Structure formats: C-alpha cells, structure tokens
Amino acid sequence: MGKIYYIMGKSSSGKDTIFKELKEMCPDYRTITLYTTRPIRAGETQGVEYHFTDEEKLAEFSAAGRVIEMRAYHTKHGVWKYFTVDDGQVNLETWNYLVIGTLESYRRMREYYGAEALVPIYVEVEDGLRLSRALERERMQAEPKYAELCRRFLADSEDFSEEKIRAAGIEKRFQNVDFARCLEEIMIYLSVK
Numbered sequence: 001m002g003k004i005y006y007i008m009g010k011s012s013s014g015k016d017t018i019f020k021e022l023k024e025m026c027p028d029y030r031t032i033t034l035y036t037t038r039p040i041r042a043g044e045t046q047g048v049e050y051h052f053t054d055e056e057k058l059a060e061f062s063a064a065g066r067v068i069e070m071r072a073y074h075t076k077h078g079v080w081k082y083f084t085v086d087d088g089q090v091n092l093e094t095w096n097y098l099v100i101g102t103l104e105s106y107r108r109m110r111e112y113y114g115a116e117a118l119v120p121i122y123v124e125v126e127d128g129l130r131l132s133r134a135l136e137r138e139r140m141q142a143e144p145k146y147a148e149l150c151r152r153f154l155a156d157s158e159d160f161s162e163e164k165i166r167a168a169g170i171e172k173r174f175q176n177v178d179f180a181r182c183l184e185e186i187m188i189y190l191s192v193k
Helices: 015-025 055-063 103-113 127-139 146-159 162-167 179-192
Strands: 003-008 068-075 080-084 097-101 118-124 173-174
Touching: 003 015, 015 097, 015 118, 015 179, 055 068, 055 080, 068 103, 068 146, 068 179, 080 103, 097 103, 103 118, 103 162, 118 179, 127 146, 173 179
Parallel strands: 003 097, 003 118, 118 173
Antiparallel strands: 068 080
C-alpha cells in the first residue's frame, strides 16, 4: 500500500522549497494538488502549487460530496479558501504521494485515508528567521501584501500550537536552519517509513 508523505509547517518555514526538492529526489512519488480560491501569486503556475479556482467550483465539489477538507481564512483581501478534493488524483494501491498543507488539512486527510496511509513531515524554523524569510519573499511580489503576511504569521501560533501538534500525533520534527541537512534528514526518514 502506498503512503501520503505530508509536509507541513508554519508560513516561511521552507516547506515549499523542501517539497520541490523532494519531488526532484523522489520522481516516482506523485503529488496531490490542492485547490484554493485565493489569487495566484507571482511565480506560481496553475495546477502546480494549487488548482486556482472560485467559489462556484467549490460549491459544485461540495454538492457532489467530494471535498475532503476545507479551510477558510479571513484575510485583508477577503476570504480565501483552501481545500482538498477527491478528484481521482489518489490511488494508494499503486503510488506514494508528496503533499504540502496545514496541520488541520493533515488531520482531515488522515481521517479520510487512514492513519497508516499518512506520514507527517513537520518542518520548523525559529520565529525570527521565519519572519525575515517571509518579509524577503513578500518584497519580491509585484504588489506586496504586508498586512496579510502579518496576519498569517500571527495565525500560525494558533494553527500550529503545541497542543494541536500533539493531537495530530506528530512526534518527529525537522529543523530547517541548514537546508541541506534538513533535506538529508527527511530523506533518511522517508526511507524507513
């Protein structure tokens, strides 16, 4: 049976970069592309980071009973929704998968597919370094959204509280201070899971 290796961590912890590197290093692993109603950012590609969609399509998926999990964030730019859809992307009889998401989405996916199918990869970075990375990334956007950056940063304390991490059954953590070392530790972890 295949596994879903689920990468998660607070904003600007480096999980997107880790995800991209792991995809290169594990070419046989498939991905599950999540959906979002938020606008596409500079450098993102439709169907790669997310399926960028709208409320109407979300309503269609919901009516058909195909939404596995969904989160809504009240941002400075309106409500942005992120969700996972049972759209035929997953075949655990044949494939392993790499996924990137939140702690809550990991918990819901684990409920849907079963605890034995999901392997958590929780990435951590000290808050000061994370904030510095987030600010640098936002400066590169055509229209930086600094208020939204601050909202996400503060929301992470709640979303990734120690209580929620324990409740999700996450025991192993990967410190992303030295990227190469962090990636090496994750690869070793994947080889034994």
